[in-house]
Structures are given as C-alpha cells and as structure tokens.
Amino acid sequence: RPTPRPFSLCFARVNGSRFYTAAQAIRLEQLSDDYHATPPSQFGNTTADTLSPTLPLSCPGCGARTVGLGTQEQAGYYNLGRKSVKLFITQAKYLPRDSAFTEFKTFDTAVRQAGDVVQSQLGLEKGLNPTTARQVIEESDECMSEVLRPIPSCNRCHHLLHHSSASPIVNPTIQSIQQMIGESPYSYNHIYHVLDAADFPLSFIPQLQRRLDLMPQRSHNRRAKTRVFRQGRRAEISFIITRSDLLAPQKSQVDALMPYLVQVLRDALGPSGKNVRLGNVRCVSSRRGWWTRQVKDEISSRGGGGWMVGKVNVGKSSLFESVFPKGAPEGTVTVSGESNGKSVRTPYQHAANQVLSVSGAEAGSLLPPAQPWQQFPSMPTVSHYPGTTASPIRVPFGNGRGELIDLPGLSRGSLEDHVVAKHRPDLVMRQRVKPEQLVIKPGQSLLISGLVRITPTTPDVTFLAYPFVPLASHVTSTDKAIAMSTQTQPSGVPTVAKPGVGPKMALARVFRLEWDVTKQRTGPLTSAATAGLSSRALPFVVFSTDILIEGCGWVELVAQLYSVRLGIGAAVLPRNVKRIHLDFAFKLNDGHFGARKVWRNYLPRLKYHNPAVSMSVNRTQNQTGPATLTVFFAAPSHSASNASATAPLPSVITQDTHTPGHTSFERTVTIEMKHRHESEILSELLSLTKASPVEPLPEDKAELEKLAEEERQAGLDRARNAAYTEQKRQDKALLDQARGAAGAS
Numbered sequence: 001r002p003t004p005r006p007f008s009l010c011f012a013r014v015n016g017s018r019f020y021t022a023a024q025a026i027r028l029e030q031l032s033d034d035y036h037a038t039p040p041s042q043f044g045n046t047t048a049d050t051l052s053p054t055l056p057l058s059c060p061g062c063g064a065r066t067v068g069l070g071t072q073e074q075a076g077y078y079n080l081g082r083k084s085v086k087l088f089i090t091q092a093k094y095l096p097r098d099s100a101f102t103e104f105k106t107f108d109t110a111v112r113q114a115g116d117v118v119q120s121q122l123g124l125e126k127g128l129n130p131t132t133a134r135q136v137i138e139e140s141d142e143c144m145s146e147v148l149r150p151i152p153s154c155n156r157c158h159h160l161l162h163h164s165s166a167s168p169i170v171n172p173t174i175q176s177i178q179q180m181i182g183e184s185p186y187s188y189n190h191i192y193h194v195l196d197a198a199d200f201p202l203s204f205i206p207q208l209q210r211r212l213d214l215m216p217q218r219s220h221n222r223r224a225k226t227r228v229f230r231q232g233r234r235a236e237i238s239f240i241i242t243r244s245d246l247l248a249p250q251k252s253q254v255d256a257l258m259p260y261l262v263q264v265l266r267d268a269l270g271p272s273g274k275n276v277r278l279g280n281v282r283c284v285s286s287r288r289g290w291w292t293r294q295v296k297d298e299i300s301s302r303g304g305g306g307w308m309v310g311k312v313n314v315g316k317s318s319l320f321e322s323v324f325p326k327g328a329p330e331g332t333v334t335v336s337g338e339s340n341g342k343s344v345r346t347p348y349q350h351a352a353n354q355v356l357s358v359s360g361a362e363a364g365s366l367l368p369p370a371q372p373w374q375q376f377p378s379m380p381t382v383s384h385y386p387g388t389t390a391s392p393i394r395v396p397f398g399n400g401r402g403e404l405i406d407l408p409g410l411s412r413g414s415l416e417d418h419v420v421a422k423h424r425p426d427l428v429m430r431q432r433v434k435p436e437q438l439v440i441k442p443g444q445s446l447l448i449s450g451l452v453r454i455t456p457t458t459p460d461v462t463f464l465a466y467p468f469v470p471l472a473s474h475v476t477s478t479d480k481a482i483a484m485s486t487q488t489q490p491s492g493v494p495t496v497a498k499p500g501v502g503p504k505m506a507l508a509r510v511f512r513l514e515w516d517v518t519k520q521r522t523g524p525l526t527s528a529a530t531a532g533l534s535s536r537a538l539p540f541v542v543f544s545t546d547i548l549i550e551g552c553g554w555v556e557l558v559a560q561l562y563s564v565r566l567g568i569g570a571a572v573l574p575r576n577v578k579r580i581h582l583d584f585a586f587k588l589n590d591g592h593f594g595a596r597k598v599w600r601n602y603l604p605r606l607k608y609h610n611p612a613v614s615m616s617v618n619r620t621q622n623q624t625g626p627a628t629l630t631v632f633f634a635a636p637s638h639s640a641s642n643a644s645a646t647a648p649l650p651s652v653i654t655q656d657t658h659t660p661g662h663t664s665f666e667r668t669v670t671i672e673m674k675h676r677h678e679s680e681i682l683s684e685l686l687s688l689t690k691a692s693p694v695e696p697l698p699e700d701k702a703e704l705e706k707l708a709e710e711e712r713q714a715g716l717d718r719a720r721n722a723a724y725t726e727q728k729r730q731d732k733a734l735l736d737q738a739r740g741a742a743g744a745s
Contacts (some may be wrong), residue, residue: 060153064391073166075154189304192307197242237280286319303402305403311551313551386551412551415551419497438475451496453505468554486505567605571605571609572691582595582628584627601678631671
C-alpha cells in the first residue's frame with residue numbers, strides 16, 4: 001500500500017458512537033461497498049454458537065469473565081439481542097454506510113470551501129482536490145482497528161448504568177486480593193489503599209501491609225532500607241482518601257484538615273504507625289478534580305503495576321477514571337526534566353521493561369488478561385450500587401509500560417444486608433450534605449430511617465445533632481424511637497430497614513463527648529477581632545463528638561455544659577449535711593427570681609463538689625407561695641455512729657412533686673428566698689452549713705489573673721469605643737444642624 005499522506009486533524013463522528021480522524025472516515029467510505037453485506041434487519045434469531053466466539057474475554061465495566069450460560073443478571077453475561085452487542089459482533093461485516101456517508105459529504109463540502117491556507121493547516125497539499133484525497137489515502141490495519149466500536153459491557157453493567165439495579169456478588173477476601181497481586185507480571189508494584197472520606201477511617205483495612213506481604217512504611221530512621229524485593233517483586237503502598245469534597249466545600253478547607261487526617265490514620269495503623277513518615281497520603285476528589293492531577297503524574301511516572309485496593313463503595317472506580325494516564329504518547333515516557341541534555345529515567349520507569357510473565361489467561365488464574373493498549377480505553381463502570389466491580393480490571397497505559405488494576409472491593413460491614421434492596425444506593429453519600437440542626441431534649445432520641453437510634457444518657461442536658469448522612473433523620477421521644485427501631489409499633493415514618501430486622505437491634509457502643517470545641521462554637525466571644533475572651537473565662541464548656549456510620553456518613557453531636565469546677569458556689573459541704581431541697585414557683589415575678597438564680601447558677605457547682613448530697617427541686621404554679629431552701633442535717637449522735645455506713649445518694653438533681661419529710665434522725669433548717677438576691681441566699685447557705693470554699697490551684701490563679709486583666713482591658717476598650725461613638729454622634733448632629741441652617745438661608 002502507498003504511504004498515507006498527512007491529511008487532517010479534524011474529526012468526523014460515525015453514527016454518534018465516537019470520534020475518528022477524517023482520514024479514517026474516508027477509509028471507511030472506500031471499504032463500505034465490500035463490508036455492507038449484513039444489515040441489522042437481517043440479524044433475526046442469532047444463536048450463541050455463531051456469535052459467542054467473537055465476544056470479549058471479559059466485561060470492561062466490571063471485569064467479570066464472559067459466560068455463555070447463566071442468568072441475565074449474572075456478571076459477565078451478554079444478551080445477544082442487545083444492539084451494541086450485535087454491532088460489536090458483526091463490526092467486521094457491517095459498517096454504518098448511510099450515516100457515515102453523510103459525515104463524509106459534510107467534510108468534503110467544508111474542505112472545498114476552505115482556502116489554501118486552511119488546507120495547509122489541515123495537512124492537505126495545496127490545491128489538492130478532496131475527491132482525489134479520498135482515492136490516494138490508504139491506512140494500515142492499525143488505523144483500521146481504531147474504527148472498531150467500543151467493547152460493550154455485560155448485562156449487569158448495562159442495568160447498573162440505565163436502571164440502577166443489579167444482582168449482588170460475593171465480595172472477595174483479603175486472601176483472594178493477595179493471590180491476585182501475587183500473580184502480577186511486573187517486578188515493580190504499587191498498592192493504592194483507597195479510603196472513603198465519608199466514614200474515615202472506618203474504610204481502613206487493618207494490617208494490610210502484613211497480609212499482602214508489602215514493604216514496611218518508611219520510618220524516621222534515615223538509614224532504614226527503602227527498597228526491599230520479595231520473591232523478585234517490590235511492592236509499596238500509598239493511601240488515597242477519596243471524595244474529600246464531602247468534608248468541606250472548598251479545597252483550601254480540606255487541605256487544612258490534612259494534619260488531622262494523617263493523625264487519625266496514624267492512630268488507625270496502631271503501634272506501628274507511631275514512627276512512620278506517612279508522606280504517602282493524598283486527599284483527592286474525583287468529582288471536583290482536587291489533587292487528581294498529582295496522583296495521575298505519580299502513576300504515570302512509577303509505571304509497573306498499580307493496584308487499587310479498598311472496600312466496596314469507597315470510590316475506586318471513579319478514582320480510576322480520574323487518575324488513569326489517558327492519551328500517553330507511544331514509546332517510553334520520561335519525566336523528572338532534563339539533565340545535561342539527556343532524559344532522566346526513574347527506577348519506576350525502568351520497571352516497564354521488567355515484566356516477569358504475561359500470565360492471566362491461564363485456567364485457574366484470578367487475574368484476567370489485560371486489555372490491548374489504547375490511548376483512550378474503556379473505563380470501569382461507575383455506580384453507587386455496592387459491589388460494582390466483580391473481578392480485576394487491567395487497563396495498560398504508556399504503551400504497555402504499566403497497568404492500573406481496579407480490584408473488587410472487600411466487604412464493608414453488614415448494614416446494607418438489613419436495608420431494602422431498592423434503598424441500598426441511598427446509603428451512599430453522593431454529595432456534601434447540608435445538615436439540619438436537630439435539638440435532642442431530655443427524654444428524646446434521634447432516629448435515622450429506622451436503622452440507627454442515638455439516645456443521650458446524660459439527664460438534664462440538651463444536645464444538638466447535625467446528621468451528615470443521606471438518610472432521613474428526625475427527633476422523637478425515646479419510647480417511640482425504640483418501638484420504631486425494633487418494629488414493635490407501626491408508624492407512618494418512612495424507613496429503609498427490612499421487615500423483621502427489629503429484634504436484631506442492639507446497643508453498638510456508648511460514646512463520650514470528649515472534644516472541647518468551646519472556642520470553635522462561641523464565635524465572637526473568643527474571636528481576637530471582637531471580644532477576645534479566653535474559653536476558660538466563659539461560664540460554660542461546649543463538648544462535641546462525631547459518630548461514624550460505616551458506609552453512610554457521620555452524625556455530629558454537640559452539648560453545652562456549665563463550668564462547675566470553679567466559680568461562685570464551688571464549696572465542699574460538711575459531712576452532716578444530707579439533703580438540700582428547693583421549693584419555688586416557675587416564673588420570676590412575685591419575688592422568685594433569686595431562687596431561680598440559685599438553682600441555675602450555684603446548685604450545679606455545689607452538686608459537682610458534693611456528689612453524695614441529695615439535691616432536689618420542686619417548682620410549683622403558685623406564684624404567691626413561699627420560696628424556701630431546706631437543709632437537712634443529720635443528728636449529732638446518729639451522724640457520728642453511722643457516718644461510715646451511710647450510702648451515697650443518687651448524684652442527679654431530681655424533681656419532686658412535694659417537699660420531702662424528715663426522719664427523727666434529721667434536723668432541718670429553712671432559708672427564705674423570696675424577694676432576696678441570689679448572692680445573699682448563697683452567703684447564708686454557706687454560713688449556715690459552714691461549707692469550705694474550693695480554692696483555685698496555682699495555675700488556676702494565674703488564669704484568673706489573666707482573665708481579670710482581660711476584663712479590665714475590655715472595660716477600657718468599651719469606654720473608649722463608647723466615647724468614640726458619642727463623639728461621632730455629636731459631630732453628625734452638628735453637621736446636620738449646619739446643613740439645616742444653610743438650607744434655610
């Protein structure tokens with residue numbers, strides 16, 4: 001055949017399937033008379049015996065090997081009646097002549113109307129007739145292979161893409177993953193441990209390095225070995241946290257979380273994570289394109305075998321499509337710049353030539369054969385349905401100098417087993433959730449679609465909940481929440497749980513709100529630009545925690561507690577004080593304001609330092625009634641003889657419906673609180689009981705002095721700001737008066 005001439009960089013679309021160069025389009029028209037023999041209408045009842053030999057060895061979407069027998073829902077099964085399958089089978093016999101001819105005619109018209117300058121830019125010889133060009137251009141079989149239609153996916157992938165439904169598959173074990181990686185044909189391998197940001201670090205696979213027999217993480221020791229070959233192979237590991245756009249709306253905010261994410265990952269690694277460097281952690285977003293370019297360059301520069309390992313629905317397939325080095329030029333790719341006019345090759349680039357074997361198509365092998373190298377190959381199927389990838393998908397890049405392999409995901413817990421099949425995709429958080437603030441009062445619980453129930457265990461504390469989950473959440477009474485979660489009571493609230501899973505509901509864990517977020521939650525009070533107060537100067541502390549739901553998201557819980565360790569009312573009562581009871585009305589009017597202040601501000605501190613003293617409160621509707629504080633003392637003889645045998649009373653403040661009576665072993669003293677200030681009431685109580693005030697520690701004294709100085713400076717600033725505001729007001733009044741006088745004249 002004559003050597004093809006340079007022709008065109010324009011593109012012509014054939015039958016709406018993909019784009020081809022104009023030279024390939026002209027070649028199609030020349031061959032159409034020979035290959036237009038079997039129109040689609042004559043396919044009829046095509047049998048599997050005549051067409052199955054031309055099916056692909058494996059599905060490019062899920063990696064499952066092609067099966068000739070089985071149900072249509074089975075992974076790897078092809079329905080020969082599908083149009084895309086028919087066209088793929090008969091692509092050597094039938095080409096879309098009519099639609100292609102229309103495209104060619106349009107191209108010819110455009111070339112005739114173009115001038116000599118445009119034709120030279122398109123690669124045409126000056127003055128060349130397009131009709132003549134079609135007669136002289138001949139392309140090789142390699143170019144003709146580009147015209148073939150993309151490999152169709154199996155029925156299961158087709159249903160996933162178009163109907164969001166598929167039959168479940170069996171998740172592999174870590175031993176199967178180890179065997180797959182052990183069959184790698186490359187001497188250099190790199191494991192990409194893919195983690196999900198939605199429930200990080202629950203998607204972390206513990207002891208992955210030991211189970212896969214990988215190289216240990218680099219330690220802080222500079223003399224430690226960095227290259228270890230085992231059985232002729234070298235395998236390293238990197239951590240990629242996907243879907244980072246779920247953590248924050250902006251890339252800068254996610255980057256600011258990297259130190260925290262690395263520390264959490266270090267804790268998840270266990271004792272071995274204390275002395276490792278962890279410089280191989282990336283936090284990417286395939287949806288937003290955050291840090292995908294850097295990961296793609298690393299994969300391209302390493303070469304060899306790249307393996308994506310992780311649990312189901314962590315985003316491996318979508319990450320695969322984002323970081324796969326598409327369009328790499330043919331031949332060996334060199335990176336790292338130029339040195340003395342010569343290209344610099346890394347050890348990873350040399351790995352492309354060190355192929356140990358080309359196995360994979362052998363019987364009994366877990367690793368399927370690799371796809372032929374293409375600049376823009378077919379990518380794995382991306383779906384929110386759990387377990388999309390059924391078998392390893394090997395896609396070579398860089399003209400065979402490396403492969404990126406998408407492995408099937410490991411099991412991610414049993415939560416989805418208790419969800420109705422049609423609602424399983426709803427467990428996946430597809431985009432960042434804007435949570436609604438839910439208030440959980442005492443006696444209430446948070447219920448998430450009938451699957452998860454969160455009940456506070458601390459009484460008399462109001463919690464704020466922010467559910468970052470894709471499921472519906474609502475607050476109800478604890479009794480109703482228990483009945484709905486256990487399915488013992490019918491309810492109109494929608495649920496995604498299967499019928500009959502109610503008896504399986506059990507306590508998962510008790511979480512403590514142990515993170516102090518006072519500074520983050522108080523806003524202008526602790527901001528340096530406004531009040532600038534220290535968080536310890538506030539009369540309350542805000543605690544928070546995040547409860548992770550594997551494969552679903554997390555729920556942020558926040559609670560505000562009073563600072564009860566120091567302050568007014570922090571005192572230790574003597575041992576003869578047994579009980580304290582308050583009796584006052586609900587409203588503040590008619591002299592009950594002091595009693596309410598004592599109850600809200602001073603009684604929690606007294607209870608904190610005296611947990612064995614029972615303290616009760618009785619609030620009535622009688623505004624004209626008395627407001628009293630009753631102290632119960634033990635009799636002197638009884639207190640001395642039974643002090644050691646006295647059991648501590650409950651350490652919670654209860655609400656009684658009536659004033660408790662006293663026994664013969666107790667004496668009572670009543671303090672009138674009506675129409676009195678709270679400080680006066682507290683002073684009389686401490687004097688009556690001979691309580692010992694709690695003295696602050698030296699570090700507390702230093703903090704209190706600092707707070708006093710800050711308060712003094714704040715007072716000066718307030719006075720200066722008030723004077724400035726008053727001066728501005730006077731100047732404005734004078735200016736308005738002058739303008740009014742000028743207008744009148």
